[in-house]
Amino acid sequence: GPKVLQIPSHQIIDMGQMVTLNCDPVSNHLYFYWYKQILGQQMEFLVNFYNGKVMEKSKLFKDQFSVERPDGSYFTLKIQPTALEDSAVYFCASSFGTGGLQDTQYFGPGTRLLVL
């Protein structure tokens, strides 16, 4: 089936530094999402993105977070500066649309971020 890729699979970074998580969504998809999952806890929605804009974001999407997808390349999540509580697995997802069966989101395998 359709695949979403995430790069890197693991990232270790010192607190205060910047990190960029990359997502290669399904090729004809139009909507893109980031989720955060702290070890052993539920997955929580961060943000979704369409047509170059953030459509909706949760309160977990702090001011230090930003997303973009320049010229159809990777869909990225940037955290600047990072904090200890940003340590988690970040999942990217994409969908073709937002109605009916087009709602189906395809998830990547996640990027495991550890902030020291």
Added chain:
Amino acid sequence: GDSVIQMQGQVTLSENDFLFINCTYSTTGYPTLFWYVQYSGEGPQLLLQVTTANNKGSSRGFEATYDKGTTSFHLQKTSVQEIDSAVYYCAMRGPSSGGNYKPTFGKGTSLVVHP
């Protein structure tokens, strides 16, 4: 606000046992409802999805019925197998006509099936 409440923690069964994981939701209007399955070390993948109230979704022996009356979307399987061991998430997405693009996930239920 929107919420999805599902049975939390771990469910431990033996092969060929009956599985029931409850899920209720709260929102306005008629959302799309989902069950996702997450195997160890992987991202979630869609198990089944229902967009119309009172319809049933099924996949790989799993079933869930969108019950608008009780606002529930319980997951069932008649006979589980060891390969079904995973975390199961109930999820909801608000009606797109309302402009609600934010999906809401439940806390997840870990299923362990012993041979």
